[in-house]
Amino acid sequence: MTPVLAFEHIVRAFQKGVPVLNGVTFSVAPGEVVGLLGRNGAGKTTLIRIAMGMLFPHAGAVRVFGLSPTEDPVAVKLRIGYVAEEQVLPAGSSIAELIALHRRLFPNWDQALERALLGRFRLAVHAKVRQLSKGEARQVALLCAVCHRPELLILDEPAGGLDPAARREFLETSIQLLNREGTAILFSSHYMNDVERLGGRVVLLDEGKVRLDRELDTLHEDHCVALIPRAAVPDAAALEHLPGCLRARPVFDDWHAVFEGTPDTVRCQLEEAFSLNGICCVRVPLEELFVELVGSNRLAEAEP
Amino acid sequence: MLINPADELPIYRQIMRQITEAIAGGRLKSGDRLASHRELSERLVIAPLTVKKAYDELETLGFIETQRGRGTFVSARLPRVDRAGQLAQMREAARKLLAQAYLAGLGFPEVVKLLKEAGRDLAEGPRAREKERV
Numbered sequence: 178m179t180p181v182l183a184f185e186h187i188v189r190a191f192q193k194g195v196p197v198l199n200g201v202t203f204s205v206a207p208g209e210v211v212g213l214l215g216r217n218g219a220g221k222t223t224l225i226r227i228a229m230g231m232l233f234p235h236a237g238a239v240r241v242f243g244l245s246p247t248e249d250p251v252a253v254k255l256r257i258g259y260v261a262e263e264q265v266l267p268a269g270s271s272i273a274e275l276i277a278l279h280r281r282l283f284p285n286w287d288q289a290l291e292r293a294l295l296g297r298f299r300l301a302v303h304a305k306v307r308q309l310s311k312g313e314a315r316q317v318a319l320l321c322a323v324c325h326r327p328e329l330l331i332l333d334e335p336a337g338g339l340d341p342a343a344r345r346e347f348l349e350t351s352i353q354l355l356n357r358e359g360t361a362i363l364f365s366s367h368y369m370n371d372v373e374r375l376g377g378r379v380v381l382l383d384e385g386k387v388r389l390d391r392e393l394d395t396l397h398e399d400h401c402v403a404l405i406p407r408a409a410v411p412d413a414a415a416l417e418h419l420p421g422c423l424r425a426r427p428v429f430d431d432w433h434a435v436f437e438g439t440p441d442t443v444r445c446q447l448e449e450a451f452s453l454n455g456i457c458c459v460r461v462p463l464e465e466l467f468v469e470l471v472g473s474n475r476l477a478e479a480e481p
Numbered sequence: 482m483l484i485n486p487a488d489e490l491p492i493y494r495q496i497m498r499q500i501t502e503a504i505a506g507g508r509l510k511s512g513d514r515l516a517s518h519r520e521l522s523e524r525l526v527i528a529p530l531t532v533k534k535a536y537d538e539l540e541t542l543g544f545i546e547t548q549r550g551r552g553t554f555v556s557a558r559l560p561r562v563d564r565a566g567q568l569a570q571m572r573e574a575a576r577k578l579l580a581q582a583y584l585a586g587l588g589f590p591e592v593v594k595l596l597k598e599a600g601r602d603l604a605e606g607p608r609a610r611e612k613e614r615v
Contacts, residue, residue, distance in 0.1 A: 210528060349526050356519045356529050373486035376528030394534070397491040460489045 179243045180204035181329040181361045182228055186237035189223055197223050199385030200237070205361050207328065210377030212393075213365040216471050219382040221365040222262075225333045228363070229259055241329070255283065258322035258360075262334035264314065268307040272300055272317055276324075283325035294320045294350070312343035319347065323354055330354070332364035336371055348374055369464040379463075383471045389423065397460065401440045402469050403447055404457040405432045419450060428475040435469045484525050492527055496535035501544060504555060506603035515545060515553045 183204035190196040197220040205211050213221050226232040227239050230246030230253065239246060246253045266275060280286045295302065298316040306314065315335065323330060332351070336344040348371055354360050355375075366372055372379060372393070379396065381389040389396075400423075407430055410416055416425035416434045421443070425434035436443040440458035447456045461469070484495045503509040515521075518536065522529040536553060539545045543560035547553045582592045 210530075345526060349523070352522060352526055352528065356522060370486040373492060374527050376492070376531045394491045394493060397489065462487050462489045464487065 178207060180240075181207050181209075181242055182363060183240045184224065184228070184237070185239070187224065187227060187234045187239065188236035189220070189227065189232065189234050196235075196385050198227075198234070198382075201382065201385070201387055202237075203380050203387055203390055205329070205363055208359045208361050210355065210362045210375050211364075212372040212375060212377065212379045213363060213382065214367075214372065214379055214467060215365075215382035219471075220385065221382060222333055224382070225261075225331055225363070225365065228331060229257075230254075255325070256328045258325070258327035258330040260315070260318045260322045260330075260332050260335055262337040264318040266306045266314060266317060269305060271303050271305050272309075273302040275306070275317065275321060276302070279321045279324065285325055287324050287326055290326070291320065291324045294324070297350070298346075312339050312346075315339060315343070315347065316350075319350060323360075326358055327360060329361045329363070332362065332366075334365055334367070336366060336368055344368065344371065351375065369462070369467060373463060381467070381470060388470060393463070396463070396466065399439065400435065400437055400460070400466065401443055401458045402461050402465070403432075403434045403436055403443055404459075405434065405447065405451070405453070407431060409451050409453055419446065421446070424470050426469070426472065426474050429477055433469055435466065482521075482525065484527065486527075493531050493535040493538070496521075496525075496532065497539055500535070500539060502603055504544060504559065506605075508604065509555050511555050511557050511559065513555045515555070517552060 184201050187198050187201040188196055189198045197218075201220070201224060203211075213224070215221050223232065227234050228241060228246060230250050233247065241253045242256055244253050276291060280288075280291075294316075298313070298320070300313060300316065300320075304313075306317070309317065319335070330351075335347055335351075339347065351362065351364075352375070355362065362375065362377075364375065376393055378392050379389070380387055391400075405416070407427060410432055413425040413427070413432065416422050416432060419436075421437040423435040423437065425432050427433075436446075436458075438446070440460060444456050444458040447458070448454060482496065482499050484492050486492060488495060490498075500509065500515070509515075515536075516524065518529050518532045521532045525532075536545065536547070540547060540553075543556055543558075545553055546556050579589075579592065582588075582595075587595075
């Protein structure tokens, strides 16, 4: 099956010699949900803008439904829905005008879905964009992004700046779309709970590359964090050379190392490698795993 | 049913655990109908595939069965697993529990009281005790 979205060795820099993306490769299958994670500045938005044809990659290729978003922009945009964190809707337009515009642009606009969403969001169609709250504006943007029944929905920080109730409502709508339309979704988010709820796969960007690309459930069940006394191991590289080690960093008196594998097998592996006893290996929630994978070293002040 | 996305246990396992606990506590009986994938996914605000995964695993284990076009039900014949093995595991768990209780300075009657409470939680569901606390 052709992936709905494929990134192949994408490179992009905004400053010469400082690539934000430095060889990013992954794809999204039809109906799949992929959460795009990474620290601020990791290149999530840049990657999304490349998929939307709003930016050229400096090297590599992007394919949406097998097409190039810059060479076939119309064919691609007819089948894609997009909501950006800082969605700019024209302040002077009313909701009704915005919807009418989208209805004209998309031949397969679904009026029943439009009515259903307007009802659920309790939006007054004659309200002007400038009168809307942040949450309402995001709901309008979502409505405009999904009523043509896209095969791929791209959400860039959809929940950014929303209160918890508005975030949950946004998520409810996304889940209903998943249920009813089987839409593939690529979304970036800093809310690990939302990532857990939408499920599927996570792709973690770090230092211009894909640091991790896994099914969420695999990540939970087959990964753990090991705490090893600092004195027992000379440096992070000694840990990172071990099979299954994804990253090691010093945290005060311990090394924190993320490993692939169950806590029991990793503990045995480590105890054998360093002739140690009583190493602590634990499964951790996604938020902790994220911090362990991309967080910085934590040293006591006296250390260099 | 309640799920916690911040738990280290994946959501599909949380669903599995709550359904098996409800069966163990008698809140779900053979032949009872479960919510559909879609209903449960929208009710809990989680991906439909996560619900499907939980149901698929429970079906493989024999706790539930899907009847085409009718829905998903608690199995008429619930699985009986290796009793001797289970019993050995329970004995081990009991030893661990008593050792922990000893370290926490709890006596045997207090452990029994805790077990009774846990039994009631199983029968009434996790919400019952939440209410009690309020």
